[in-house]
Amino acid sequence: MMTPDIKTNAYTDARQHSHPAVALTGELVSRDSVTPEDKGCQEVLRTQLEALSFRCETLIFDDVTNLWARKGSQAPLFIFAGHTDVVPAGNKDKWTFDPFLPAIVDGQLYGRGSADMKGGVAAFMAALTEFLAQHPDHDGSIGVLITSDEEGAAINGTVKVIETLMARGEQIDYCVLGEPTAEQQLGDMIKIGRRGSLSGRLVIQGKQGHIAYPHLADNPIHKAMPVLAELMQIEWDKGNDAFPATSFQISNIRSGLGVSNVIPPDITIDFNFRFSTEQTADTIKKRVHALLDSKSLSYDLNWNLSGTPWLTKQSALVAAADQAILAVTGLTPVHSTGGGISDGRFIAPSGAEVIELGPLNESIHKIDEHVGVNDLIQLTEIYRQIMISLLTQSK
Ligand SMILES: [Zn+2]
Structure with missing residues (x-):
């Protein structure tokens, strides 16, 4: 990819683009919705969904705004899910353009959140709009679940919306999360599951004392090392x-008073397990x-x-995604x-059967985050074909 010409700053504003997925990505990127702020992103989506006759609900939990939209009441319920919040831009001076200016240069749309994951959200909005125009009498129902705290604590977002839906008996059958999943090329990878994540903070107590009199103290660092x-x-x-081996990693160790003549009173060790479906949190803890x-x-x-590990085994959704990706990109994705x-x-x-399928993840959370304009257009087509596979079978 060419680096944009900083001197001329020649760019096209994505909001002016003729493809709806590109224009909507631009519209969303222009709102600095740093987690958990939404800055009106969901209002933009809600307006579009209401125009398509979705029943829209804004679900606010504490400081987090979520949007649940549904059209139809029949099963199967197919949903797209995503988040409109983004991570902070970092040092704005290091960006080629303002991080909240959706600038297109050489086929790339720049801006914080363009790849993670306003581009995915915009592509599924464009896909469902096109699908509904072509298949007004489709099977089942269509839903859209948007949160604004995925990049933050994630305690008042998707988890609460799902609790609300479950309590009402609204069962999701298929879910496509538009998170960025491609590594080199659009369509080369989808996620069909994720490992669990279990963290621990271990404090081992000793007895503080003069380092020259170790028999009068009890060194917690020495006790911790063999363990x-x-x-x-x-x-x-x-x-x-489906899963790599469970991994144990230490992230932080703190002990000592910063001087060379004191045995410290304790040591704190932070660690994390990324675990497969061969474990549960309980087997690890025990x-x-x-x-x-x-x-x-x-x-x-x-x-x-x-998070506990989850896995969508070979399923109608995975098969539909494979087929759509092959048709649009010629690739067979890694699962x-x-x-x-x-x-x-x-x-x-x-x-629900869940997969994650979205644009390239190479630039996410970085300076000059970007997404390919062509990838957004192709992703829209992939999403549309998945809907055709799963929601027009009886037609
Ligand atoms: Zn994301």
Whole structure:
């Protein structure tokens, strides 16, 4: 890709583009919806969905705005899901253009959130608009679930909307999350699951004292080292067909008073497990506690489970996505469960088939984040063909 010419700053404003997915990406990028702010993004979507006769509800939980829109009441319920919030731009001076100016140069649309994931949201909005115009008597129902806290704490977003829907008995059958999933080329990868994520903060207590009189103290760093070494040696599992092996990683260790003559009173170790479906949070916790208890340590351990693993096995949705991607791009996508957690962890437990399929993820969260204009157009077509596969079978 060519670097934009900074001197001339020659660009086209994406909002002026003739393709609705590109123009809408531009419209959304121009709103600086840094998490959990929405800055009117959902209002733009709501207006478009209401014009298509969706029943729209704005669900506000604490400081987070969510949008749930549904058209039809029959099963199957097919939904697109996504988020309108973005991560901060970082140092604006390092950007070629203002991060909230949707500038197109050499076929790339620049701006914070263009790839993660306003582009995906705009592409599915364009796809469903086109689909409804062509197939007004389609099967089932169509839904759109948008949150504005995916990049933040993620406690008042998708998880709460799903709880609300479940309580009402609204069962989602198929969900396409428009998160950026492609690595080199649009369509080369979809996510059919994600690993679980379990974090722990371990505090091991010792006894503070003068470093020259170790027999009068009890060094917590020395107590921690062999335990950590053992934890690092454990093979938790070998993974399986869909998941890599469970991994244990230490992220932070803090101890010491910053001086060279004091044995510190305690040590704090932060760690994280990314785990496969071969484990549950409980099997991991039990094993860690068994090891710690076997060393007769004095410790505190606080756990935080941010997501259980989920997997959509070969299904109608995965097959429809494979077929649409092949037809539009000529590629057969890799079915991956790699990468970090996503809002799929909240939707899959409802019993829905969930996949993630969106544009390239190479520039997300970076300076000069961008998305290919052509990719947005092709992604719209992929989404539209998936809807045709799943929602016009009886026609
Ligand atoms: Zn995202």
